[in-house]
Amino acid sequence: MTTNGHSSNGSTPRLLEGVKFLDLTWYGAGPIATRTIAGMGADLIRVETEKRPDGLRVAQPRPADAAGYNLSGYYNNFNTDKKSVTIDLTTERGHELGLELVQWADMMMTNFTPRAIRQIGMDWDTVSKANPGIIAMYQPMQGMTGPHSEYGGFGAILGTICGVNGLAGSEGNPPAGVGTNYTDYVVNPIHAVTALLAALFHKRRTGEGQMIDMSQLESSVAALAGPLFAQVNGAGAYVRQGNRVDYAAPHGAYQVADGQTAEGDPRPDRWIAIGCTTEEHWRSLAAATGHAEWADDARFATLADRKANEDALDALVADWARPQDGEAAQATLQAAGVPAGLVLNATEVLADEQMVDRGYFRYLDHPEAGLRAQDGSGFKLSKTPCEPARHSPLLGEHTFEVATDILGLTPDEIADLVAEQVLF
Numbered sequence: 001m002t003t004n005g006h007s008s009n010g011s012t013p014r015l016l017e018g019v020k021f022l023d024l025t026w027y028g029a030g031p032i033a034t035r036t037i038a039g040m041g042a043d044l045i046r047v048e049t050e051k052r053p054d055g056l057r058v059a060q061p062r063p064a065d066a067a068g069y070n071l072s073g074y075y076n077n078f079n080t081d082k083k084s085v086t087i088d089l090t091t092e093r094g095h096e097l098g099l100e101l102v103q104w105a106d107m108m109m110t111n112f113t114p115r116a117i118r119q120i121g122m123d124w125d126t127v128s129k130a131n132p133g134i135i136a137m138y139q140p141m142q143g144m145t146g147p148h149s150e151y152g153g154f155g156a157i158l159g160t161i162c163g164v165n166g167l168a169g170s171e172g173n174p175p176a177g178v179g180t181n182y183t184d185y186v187v188n189p190i191h192a193v194t195a196l197l198a199a200l201f202h203k204r205r206t207g208e209g210q211m212i213d214m215s216q217l218e219s220s221v222a223a224l225a226g227p228l229f230a231q232v233n234g235a236g237a238y239v240r241q242g243n244r245v246d247y248a249a250p251h252g253a254y255q256v257a258d259g260q261t262a263e264g265d266p267r268p269d270r271w272i273a274i275g276c277t278t279e280e281h282w283r284s285l286a287a288a289t290g291h292a293e294w295a296d297d298a299r300f301a302t303l304a305d306r307k308a309n310e311d312a313l314d315a316l317v318a319d320w321a322r323p324q325d326g327e328a329a330q331a332t333l334q335a336a337g338v339p340a341g342l343v344l345n346a347t348e349v350l351a352d353e354q355m356v357d358r359g360y361f362r363y364l365d366h367p368e369a370g371l372r373a374q375d376g377s378g379f380k381l382s383k384t385p386c387e388p389a390r391h392s393p394l395l396g397e398h399t400f401e402v403a404t405d406i407l408g409l410t411p412d413e414i415a416d417l418v419a420e421q422v423l424f
Helices: 029-039 073-078 092-104 114-119 124-130 155-161 182-206 216-232 279-288 303-308 310-321 326-335 346-351 353-358 399-405 411-419
Strands: 020-023 043-048 083-086 107-110 135-138 210-213 251-256 270-275 340-342 362-366 370-374
Touching (some): 020 029, 029 182, 043 092, 092 124, 107 182, 155 182, 155 216, 182 216, 251 310, 270 326, 303 310, 326 340, 399 411
Parallel strands (some): 020 043, 020 107, 043 083, 107 135
Antiparallel strands (some): 251 270, 362 370
């Protein structure tokens, strides 16, 4: 609630305060998007069920020997600022309660397959009849129409069929992939939030709700413009080059001497990334490493020469880097204006002075998991805060609250529905 532009509790209002959002998503691409919506202040209710809980609730990482649905680091990071209500939408009464929440909501989102959407009775025809003004996003892996619309899958599969995994690795070897479900974490949520906010803007101008059909596949392909349009514009097929690129040399990761982790433990495998994209970078690298003669070597006189002799060039840079202290090498190269940086592990990212100074990670105290770092929003708005403010919900933590305050059920009715396993 806001009063005269300010939250009722006296704090600065958030951008989406007063917006009611029904979250029927699970795993990654959906919940990461709705996390941003919740962080912007929407009153967001997440519908779950104990019969088939979100797989992230049981996924790693978790504390050693942990049991239960409330301890997954993945789940807890992606579901801050949300409420959890447990309703079995596949039951007749559960479906009725689900439609009452549709009537309550301004917006909703699901990333289930079309088949699963039909099973819970939340297809667009049903939803729009219950609430003609609602904005409803459907985000299955390959969209709501087409010959592959019924196919299920997760980020690991999506990374293969959209082509991103085919870009990583070296030619002649199998594709290496990108080490994470990149599409889930980055591309799909950005497009989803953009579409949701665009539809909300339209609704505020016209009063009209609408359906958003978002294919995770199409969203992911949109991030591959370089290789795709090189192909269709005559540059030929993309060739996997590992850490190398056509427009820079040297360009790669080079092993440096053993360092220490943030905890002081030995680190036997440490690397520094270097990328010389201009002639100035190249000459500065040669001087900073104490090998000014490199810049005068005919094999490396131009970018074309360096690319033609890249194996020899990489061998020289690798020989220089191997005995170097990583921190010192980074400082030396950066002082010379050479793009360079240590390859950080997770512990080092959490402790990175730039990240700490800007306060990216938010430490929220979860009632079961304890104090844990959570991702920030990735951007800062000077007038409307959007950082995570409340820990992720326990499974069904807000069922009684939602059942009484929004669905209008009495305690006795709630008890009967729990006994019937409509509510949990």
